[in-house]
Amino acid sequence: MTGIETSSGAHPALWPAPLADGAVDATVTVPGSKSVTNRGLILAALAAEPGWLRRPLRSRDTLLMAEALRALGVGIEETVTDRSPGSLGAPGSAGGGEAWRVIPAGLHGPATVDVGNAGTVMRFLPPVAALADGPVRFDGDPRSHERPLHGVIDALRALGARIDDDGRGALPMTVHGGGALDGGPVQVDASSSSQFVSALLLSAPRFNQGVEVRHVGAALPSLPHIRMTVDMLRAAGAAVDAPEAGGEPNVWRVAPSALLGRDLVVEPDLSNAAPFLAAALVTGGRVTIPDWPERTTQPGDALRRIFTDMGGSCELTDAGLTFTGTGRITGIDADLHEVGELTPVIAAVAALADSESSLHGIAHLRLHETDRLAALAKEINELGGDVTETADGLRIRPRPLHGGVFHTYEDHRLATAAAVIGLVVEGVQVENVATTAKTLPDFPGLWTGMLDAATAPARRA
Template sequence: MSTDDPESTGPSWTAPTAPHAPAAADDTALYATVRVPGSKSITNRAYVLAALSTARTLVREPLDSRDARLMLGALRELGASAEHTADGVRIRPLTSGSGAADVALGNAGTVARFTPALAALGERTVRFDGDPAIRRRPLSPLLGALRELGADVEDGSGEPGAPPFTVRGHGGLPGGEVDLDSSASSQFLSALLLAAPAFDRGVTVRLLGEVPSEPHIAMTLDMLRRFGATPERHGREVHVPPATLTLADYTVEPDLSTAAPFVAAPLVAGGTVRIAGWPRETTQPGDWLRSLVAELGGEATFERGADGSDLLRVTGDGRLAGRHLDLHEVGELTPVVAAMLCFADGPSRISGVAHLRGHETDRLAALATELTALGGDVTETADGLVINPAPLHAGTFHTYDDHRLVMAGAVLGLRVPGVEVENPATVGKTFPGFVDAWHAMLGGA
């Protein structure tokens, strides 16, 4: 069974150690060019906006992973359709329908949060449920906001405001003004904004609390504009008026958050890694990695590839200094960054990421537990982690069905022989080919 099959639970994976790690920047150091797949965040937003459009949209270079396939499956249940072509995925917009439907959420936060509003716009009765882990992820503030905007949402047999739940569509939503606490996930806000052009009166969201990952909100607003909407943001208020969406062709950028372990590799092991297709301008939070490389003493520069496309060239020497990093805006990078900082020569602190307790797993507790089990000196704080230098040793690195923890385990293995990463198949959520790409990088391919 393939280690990249997201449904498999197969054996653990011995994360490979880099040759001579940490290495100097010479001919024995890490040296490779890698290509990461399309952005999950952009792919699933593009699919939603295409489904709300008035004509077909060709989404080029989308991510093909479990989360993306779950989104396409959800849209099919809601009345849209997807055609895979040689150029990408062509989305046919939502159609009216009746009867019952079941949306499988898996453990995909974007599917759980972006599709209930679409169900409310139709005329179907739609039941939403997924993996046990999705039932523990926060959703109640979004469902409450949808109810205030006119949606008919009924809690199921589980925890109120969590899957399973049912949305009864009545042919549209009036929309209007609503207060929203999006402090647990920026996806709550993005969910309302993406669907807002189809509401009778659009939507005005007044934000309560602090919203994490502002770059993801900027991404949502940018993509709305590309599809023809006219969102406006004034401080803590966001307004999206009704609009007719249409965009014939949209190209997805490479996923810069998924690129994080490949950016980390030369900093941890020494050498050079080039990441193909890195955009010079982007709203993706993963672009912050370029600043991190410089802060940690490495070098990140753009180059032009043989085919004329851009590459990001990252070079490091395997020496890292301890740092205090506020990752509030880029929380999804925390697992890989924490793994990197285990090799720093001084204490480090990660702050601003209390919201990670509601991600695929409680990432702060998982990281503190697993890094400590391998010999690390890692403790939780109210909103992050404290990491002190300590020698690491071989052992099992449990991943809690969390794709980002698989990537963190891979980074640890660069310098620590014998790191057994549990269930690497879970990385199929965002990068089904990760294990093969990681081995290819270490082989200089």
């Protein structure tokens, strides 16, 4: 299912969202970051020596990336140990002893890559495929054919790659790898996805001339993800000139070099912490996320500020981040341009607030796993809400909500947003909650485990 269409027949796989009995009080161990895991896999595959990813995320998106790299000849060995007892955790979470050893090899085709509906796979791997010896075909879920890929395709062609896409600028396509790529200067309009920039930067150390990526077009969304790419490249030994370090605005330069095989510990996925922190906010409870980093480029770190502005409080200690709700939720006027992936859960919280919210700077969300702005407006309104789309966001006027089916359009973040509403609105049924496995393994188990933990006395403002 794509766009905002819904089936006219019976609703498949409905999950009754659990209603909270009171204020939640739990420690939830969130699995590793998808963004870090998939960037780490690419850099390790292109390194000059073997490396390790420890506590990686095991989800659909990361397993698709690993399988694609294996198809190109990279060795990825998995070691799994039992998780230590204690806080609630999920497969691939920080509570486990899982590690992946990545053994670089000569990249080769022919190969076929299934991207699923993973933006990181469909955009990060074509530059890698251009370095392979032989053709690499890319295809994926029906929605993947609708997601923009022209920025990567056009840039790679300008850098010397040969790509067959029948003029679509989208999947399916074949990259005819020549074993090397000259690289050099290239312009790209990445206003629809910052991943276009990250895709070119990640493989750039292996280009003969490196790369100079110049963004041309409207303002870049999700800049923290590009900063993450730059930080991880530097940690792997690459020389990167970036705007935040005093470089030219909207220009990134990566010199050709050998990459180091690292021993990388993957941070928890802070964006996937959003529904759990929201649970504390909407129930007036308390949730602790262990291993929250003091310094990070993850966009999810903005939740500390955003949810505090909406009525809660947080404390970062050696135990992790503890977020506490007060029993009151206030509306927010927020520019989410750099942290757009947080929008669905923020919109769900805003629909339960006591005042109006305006979320803006997020027109690019219309091109994500689904049209997230249209989907959020439609689904919250069908539960009795009052959400209208603006040119670049959503205006949310809180109304008393009621139960009903919340469609997810195979979008993991729509499903977690629905679960947040279901904590305090009886009778919410989430269609296809299994789509959360894209980035958050066993979300239903984590969610019910959080609610099964000891509840705290209700907190009131």
